[in-house]
Amino acid sequence: MSLEALLKPRSIAIIGASDNKARIGGVPLELLVRAGFDRVHAVNPKNETVQGRPAYKDIESVPEAVDLAILAVSAEATLGQLERCHALGIxxxxxxxxxxAETNEPEGQARQDELVAFAQRSGMKVAGPNCMGNANFTDAIFTTFGQSFQPGEPAGSTALLTQSGNMCATVFRMARRAGVTFSQVINTGNEATVDFSDYLDYLAGDDATTSALCYIEELRDGAKFLAAARKFRAAGKLLAVYKVGASEKGAEATRSHTAALAGDNAAYDAAFARAGVAxxxxxxGLADLAYLHTLGGKIGGSNCAILSISGAAGAILSDALSLAGGDVxxxxxxxxxxxxxxxxxxxxxxxxxxxxxNIVNSNNFLSECIKLxxxxxxxxxxxxxxxGAFLTSALDQVEKAAAQSGKAIIVIDTFAMADRERLAAAGIGYFDDFDRAARAICAYGQWKKAGTAIAADTSDTATWPEIAADRSALSETEAKEALARFGVPVVEDRLVTDAGQVREAAEAVGFPLVLKLVSPDVAHKTEYGLIKLGLTTAEAVEEGYADVMAKAQALPGVHIEGVTLEPMLTGxxxxxxxxxxxPVFGWMLTVGLGGVWTELMKDACHALLPVDAQGAEAMLRSLKGFRLLDGYRGAPKADVPAAARAIAALGQAVLAGGDMLREVEVNPLLVLPExxxxxxxDALVLLNGQTENGHD
Amino acid sequence: MSLEALLKPRSIAIIGASDNKARIGGVPLELLVRAGFDRVHAVNPKNETVQGRPAYKDIESVPEAVDLAILAVSAEATLGQLERCHALGIxxxxxxxxxxAETNEPEGQARQDELVAFAQRSGMKVAGPNCMGNANFTDAIFTTFGQSFQPGEPAGSTALLTQSGNMCATVFRMARRAGVTFSQVINTGNEATVDFSDYLDYLAGDDATTSALCYIEELRDGAKFLAAARKFRAAGKLLAVYKVGASEKGAEATRSHTAALAGDNAAYDAAFARAGVAxxxxxxGLADLAYLHTLGGKIGGSNCAILSISGAAGAILSDALSLAGGDVxxxxxxxxxxxxxxxxxxxxxxxxxxxxxNIVNSNNFLSECIKLxxxxxxxxxxxxxxxGAFLTSALDQVEKAAAQSGKAIIVIDTFAMADRERLAAAGIGYFDDFDRAARAICAYGQWKKAGTAIAADTSDTATWPEIAADRSALSETEAKEALARFGVPVVEDRLVTDAGQVREAAEAVGFPLVLKLVSPDVAHKTEYGLIKLGLTTAEAVEEGYADVMAKAQALPGVHIEGVTLEPMLTGxxxxxxxxxxxPVFGWMLTVGLGGVWTELMKDACHALLPVDAQGAEAMLRSLKGFRLLDGYRGAPKADVPAAARAIAALGQAVLAGGDMLREVEVNPLLVLPExxxxxxxDALVLLNGQTENGHD
Structure with a gap:
């Protein structure tokens, strides 16, 4: 989807252009003219001239072909004007x-639906509604009514892409204060048709842009975002993201603001990790990331050497880096x-x-120390x-070291007295605050180290068994059999359908054993008392069989296939x-240690599929409770590679199952000693079919 | 310990005064003279005049009584000069x-020891060594060689107290940029004799000071610090602290820097919580806390109402407040x-x-909304x-609301265009960054809400039994008996000293039961196989007795008193x-949920003694795993108040035991249903006596 006509138009008409340079219909005209953009045409039925330029009574009267129409008219008048623009081939x-839609009222939603239908019908690229417009500093084209973006600001290579007009102005001003200069500034508005990822995709291919700063409230199409993010990585461009809604209150505030459900934060975290964004x-912090990117390719990660004329500063920086995830x-x-x-x-x-x-005494002391x-x-x-003065007097040596080094040198001057221009010219970074520097360097370094996305392993030719379309779940036995096809190791069980078979089957399985009801209609068997653990005698198994069957038969409309017996594994x-x-990003894998503590401590790791065995092992290792798998308190180390392979196989099975599946879980996956x-x-497979008697 | 002569001297002599206004011996003279402080005398044996003033060849030649001698001479010359000052009654x-001592070398340590001995002998108040001196802005007295502190800076009511000269200058400059003005700036140096808490105590009583900002690397006398902090709270003065060493690397860097062991971070956290510091x-953040304190008493806590012209800003602020521990x-x-x-x-x-x-349209709209x-x-x-302009045009209404409200109003302008003087005059707070504002408001609000320290409950007249001075531990039975005196509920057990008593005792206790070795010499019985759990028959108890006794007898030099039998409680x-x-703060109570997960997840809460039952309950409720006590997943709620009383009683017992004790632990404390x-x-009491055969 090319957005050239929208973001780099050769000619513009402003419908509803105003004589008042401070009004919404007046600002873009004033900005464009001041920026020297001549092919802009004012449309206003009431005035002969607008801001001293000829005004046309309607869009049809504009005397040349128009690339972009800016609609500075009411919502009621907008669609009619769009139809006329389309008729003219704009x-x-x-x-x-x-x-x-942002009004949260049916009328507003209906109006947006009409706009979407028009855009789909016409093929016109319609930005907004409820957007502030854009500022293309590269080509000096201003289509915004925001007053923060002024012709004459130096153009740069950072793009700004935001879902809030106010945050667009805010981040722009923050970044400008940090010395960042911009290629494009884009406010997406309601994204009725042109959405966030469309812009991102455009910027990935924009030669003038080497980094993008994004303010995100919600994404609608996760796959499109991930694809655009991949293009950024492939091009070596920085994609830096701030996502609002990390807290419940924040998410709530966003929901009402954007007229759409905020995505689940865990899924966003997983997606950003997968996309390799900063x-x-x-x-x-967005501004700081853009600033660090301008230092070029010299920052390879977040492992820092610290040289300091104050032991205190070294300790403070070490603390700040550790807290931000870096290392010393x-x-x-x-x-x-x-x-x-x-x-x-x-x-x-x-x-x-x-x-x-000693810093003040010796000639080459500092550059030698830096080199070491x-x-x-x-x-x-x-x-x-x-x-302060320490930096000023040693700057020659720092410049010398910087010129000789392929790695980044970043100076911190808490006195805020540094000669920033001289530092910038030498490619030396600069911050005046410890913690802000540490956060930015760590976020940037982690971005630099992030791997590229894993490709799905398509060599796996296993397939799911035939499953009737109306089913809502597989039985445990079916679930384990299906997952086993993809390489998930499962406990083998024996199905028993008659009381007379129990004793023989139990003795064949061996003791202690586990007895479970088999029914496609009951998902949570423990809660219904339909699982018996640790049975040690044939008599106990027979009693358990009778009890489970009686309980199951008492549940209304539950189809009973029998019970399974399987060895109870320990150790x-x-x-x-x-x-x-x-709903936004698709299949998300969750890995955690079993039991009540994982839930209490929220000690789980999430990742988007596909995940290979290496990725699964990294997920396990990221758990706080990983030490339990790693030979904790003298216990044998667990077979982590085998667990990782099993998890990767689970992921492959889900990708192969596709839309048929709703949710798949292995719980517990018992990880035996090395x-x-x-x-x-146990395994649970929930399907998208619906049966009337589902108890899940 | 009055520090009047040190911090508010009427007359000063500078020994080693220099003609060069940029050198260590020259700066304080230049500052004092420029500040209009006349009674300053230069001592310099080589010059007739220094900086145009008469110089005296030695301290004895100074023609008037001197309150403070500044020693700008070498370490070698210092002690001799101090002796001469003392002889003169300075x-x-x-x-x-x-x-x-900061050199980490024996020679430096010896020199510091001599200095300490001199100060103790003479009673002189000796600040430093290795310090930068102070700046008293209230009285315009500059005893520092730091060039960040200049006469003519406006005096204020914030004091700055730091253990690093460089951070003294850094925090001063940061705070000045935030508009904070100072009463006193103090750099403590090595604190050989006058220590951090001595200064703090002085500032608590200083009329010109309403808040103190502290940079702390380590404290040596926790009790003195807590006492000074209590004076701050009692006077309604803000005590704001930044402590370096939160990370391992940071602590390591500090250790080498200050020539002393950094205190344990958990103990500092507990002490700061107990002291009610911000x-x-x-x-x-220190500067921001001082800034908020200047808004007066209008900030009562960190529960915030957010009014915003941007839904995005509301969401961002909600996120930032939640992350910082505040609420919306x-x-x-x-x-x-x-x-x-x-x-x-x-x-x-x-x-x-x-x-x-709507903000731009209506006259009283904003002030009405603020009032609501x-x-x-x-x-x-x-x-x-x-x-930006939104604030400018609505400032009248904000001022009106502020004048009518007893609660604080804080404005955030990310465009950084606000009229700060007008806001300050109206008592309206101002920040230009969301997260910085949120962190500061939450830290300040939490400080405001913090309770005052709990007094020890001295009404408890229970006492410890007589214990021989050479013992290193009590037996479990003794430990439980001793703790029971103070109200800690314990499982009653029966002592068995002979195989022939086992059966009768077991039947009296009832099954299932627990059998444990009783010996004052073995602290960790589980590891030695000296505890048998869940014995259900008299035969099993007899076997267990034989096994435990055999194992214990095999340990060299262990005194065996027998075994105890006690009921095994469940549920x-x-x-x-x-x-x-x-070592710094004294007795510290640690509370956590039992088992391996607490350790893995570091889910424990620490507090300095005394802790009453209310405090103990708050500690339990602060645990991430508290839900396990609160009826998790349908389990009955546990008797949390009883657990809290037991914990408080444990604390009382330890305070009553005092120096005799080394460590006391109840593990597990079984909390039964409501x-x-x-x-x-089980209970463990370790003592400060030492026996030869201790196995603990």
Whole structure:
């Protein structure tokens, strides 16, 4: 979908152009004219001239072909004007009017539905409604009524893309204060037809743009977003995102604001991780990410060397980096020895390094120390704390070191006295605050280190069994059989359909064993008392059979297939792995340790499918409770690679099942000691069919 | 300890005064003279004049009584000069020199030890060494060689107290940029004799000071700090703290920097909570806390009403407040109805409130909305998002609302265009960043809501039994008996010392039961196989007795008193409560849910003693796993009040035991269902005596 006519129009008509340069219909005309954009035409039925230019009584009277119509008219008048624009062959329009879906009223929703239908019918690119318009600094084209964007601002290579007009102006001003310059500023509005990811896709291909800052409230099409994000990564462009709605209150406020359900935050987190975007944890962080990107390719990650003239600053920075997810790796001994030789007295040389007052004395002292600190392979960035006059007097040496280094040097001056232009010219980064610097560097470094998306493994030729379209769930036995086809290891069980078979089957399985009802209609068997654990004698199994069957028969309309007997395994660690479908981003895998504590502590990890075994292992390792799998308190280490393979196989099974499936869970997946594998003890497959008697 | 002579001297001598106004010995003279402080005397054996003033060849030649001697001489020369000052009756001195304990070398430590001995012997108040001196803006007295502090800066009511010279200058500059003005700026240095809490105590009584900002690396005397903090609270003064060393790397860097072991972070957290100080999570937050304190008493807590002209801003602020620990309570229905009547269309009125574009139209619209939003009792602060021109045009109404309200109004203008002087004059707060505002308001509101310290309950007349001074631990039976004296409910057990008694005792206790070795010499019995759980028959108890005795007899030098039998309780939730002694802050209580997950998830709560039952219950409720005690998944609710009483009794027991004790733990404390109490199943009392055969 090319947005050229919308974002880089050669000619523009403003329908509802105003003589008043401060009004919505007046601002864009004034901006365009001041920016030297000549092919702009005012349409106003009441005036002969607007802002000293000829005004045309209607769009039909405009004397040349128009690329973009800006509609500065009421919501009521908008659709009629759009029809007329379309009749003239105008390919793109921008609708300022509010009064659409954002009102949360049926009338507004109906008006938006009509707009969508028009756009689909006509093929016109219609931006908005309820949007503020855009500012193309690259080509000096202003289609916005926002007064924050002025001709004459220097053009740059950062794009700004926001779902709120106010935050568009806010982030723009914050970033400008941080010295960031822009290629494009875009406010998406209601995104009735042209949506967030359409713009993102355009920016991925825009030569003038090397990074995009995004303010996101909600995305509607997760796949389109991920595809656009992939283009950013492939092009080496930074995609930085701030997503509002991390708290319940925030999400609630967003819902009412955008007239659409805010997506589940876990799914957004998983999607942003999958897309490899840079996350800003606060709005002002977006500007800092763009700023760091302008330092070029010198920041490889968030492992920092810290040189400081104050032990306190080294400690504060270490704290701040740790909190933000970065690291301050200890230097290898040879680097420590080298620093020790440079710095008199018993100073700290392991990282952070306390340079002490020596900084003012020696000619090459600082550049030598920087060179040493940047030597280790596991150091990505050098942070240098030199406030005020210390920095001024040592700047020559920092410049010298920067010129010689392929890694980034970032200076922190809490006195805020640094010569920023000179630093920028030398490609040296600069912050005046410890924590802000640490957050930005860590977010940027993590973005740089993020892997590219995993391709789905399509070599797997396994298929699901035939399943009747009206079913809402598989029985446990069916579920395990189906998952086993894809390589999920399962506990083998024996089906018993008659009381007379119980004793023989139990003895064949061995003790202790587990007895479970088999029925496609009951999903949560524990709650109904339809599972018996740890039966140790044939008599106990017979009693259990009678009890479970009696309970099941008492449930109305439940089809009973029998019970299964299976060995009760011990000595492993229970985990759970499940896949649910997020309305925006699709299949999302959740992995956690089993039991009540995982839920209490919210210790779970989420990822979008596909996930391969390596990715599944990384998910397990990210759990706080991972140590339980890793030989905790003298227990044997669990077979984590086998668990990871089982989880990856579960993911493959779900992708192969596709739309037929609603939710698939293995709980517990018992992870046995190293070398002994992992095995699905129970499995749940919910389907999209609907049976009348479903008890799930 | 009055620090008047040090911080508010009437006359000063500078020993080592320099003609060079940029050198350490030259700066304070230049500052004092420029500030109009006449009674300053330069001591310099080589010059006739210094900076155009007469110089005296030695301190004995200074022609008047001196309150404070500033020593700008080498570490080697310092002690001799101090002796001479003392001989002259000079009551206070300030030592700039480094080369003391901060070097981490024996020579420096020895030099500091000598300095301490001198100060104790002489009674002189000696600040430093290795300190930067102070700036008393109230009285325009500058004893610092730091160049950040200049005469002519406006004096204010905020004090700054730091353990790093560099951070002193940094926080001062940050706070000045935020508009904060200062009464005193103090850099403590090595605190060889005058320590952090001495200064704090002075500031608590300083009429010119209403708040103190503290940069802390480590405290040496926790009790003194807590006492000074109590004085701050009693005087309604703000005590705001930033503590470095939250991360392992940060703590490591501090250790090497301050030449002393950094205190345990959990103990600092507990102490700051007990002291009711305001915590800044980042250094720049200190300035914001001081700024908020200047708004006076209008901020009662961190429950915020949010009015915004942008739904996005409302959501962002809600997120930021939630993350920072604040709240955005929904308005009662009558307030929502009132707002609904004010705001046309279906806008959000529940909190946050979207004011919509209506803000520009109506005369009293905004002040009416503010009045409504501040009505509910559970609202402490009003946050108003009005950027740029919106704020300018509505400022009259905000001023009107502020004049009528006893609660604080804080404006956020992300365009950073606000008229700060006009806002300050009206007592209206101002920030230009969402997250920074949220963090500061929450930290300040939490400080305001923090309770005062609990006094120890001295009415308890229970006492510990006589214990031989050389013992290192009590037996479990002794421990439980001792704790029971203080009201800790314990499981009653029966001591068995002979195989022939086992059967009768077991039947008296009832089954299932627990059998444990009784020995003062073995602390961790589970690891040695000296505990048998869930014995259900007399035979099993007899076998268990034989096995445990055999194992215990195999341990070298262990005194065996027998075994205990006690009922095995079921159906409750296990928690642990223990008290350890922190070297800085003394007795610290730790409460957590039992089992491996608490340790894995680090789900524990710490508090300094004394803790009463109310405090203990609050600790339990703060645990992430508290829901397990609160009727999780249909289980009966546990008797939390009984558990809290038991924990408080444990604390009383420890305070009564005092120096005899090393560590006391109840693990598990079994919390039974509501109304059935809580009971200590096992208890451990470690003593400060030392026996040769201790196995703990």
């Amino acid at each position: 390919p793109a329009a921008l609708v300022y009017a509010s009064g659409y 996350r800003a944890s606060e709005l002002s 790796p200890s230097f290898p001994q040879d680097v420590q020895d080298g620093l020790d030789a440079q710095i008199p007295g018993h100073s700290m040389v392991s990282n952070p390094v306390d340079l002490t007052g 600190a940047l030597q280790p392979d596991d150091i990505d960035v050098l942070l240098l704390y030199l406030p 492993g660690v229970e985990i759970l792995a499940g896949v649910t479908r997020d 070398g002994r594998g992992a095995v699905a003890v | 009551p206070a001195a300030l030592v700039y020199a480094s080369g003391y 915590r800044a999570s980042e250094l720049s 309570p929904s308005f009662p229905q009558d307030v929502q109805d009132g707002l609904d009547a004010q705001i046309p269309g279906h806008s959000m009125v529940s909190n946050p409130v979207d004011l919509t574009g 939003a501040l009505q509910p009792d559970d609202i402490d602060v009003l946050l108003l998002y009005l950027p 409750g939730v296990e928690i642990l409560a223990g008290v350890t002694r922190d 109304g059935r109490g809580a009971v200590a199943v």
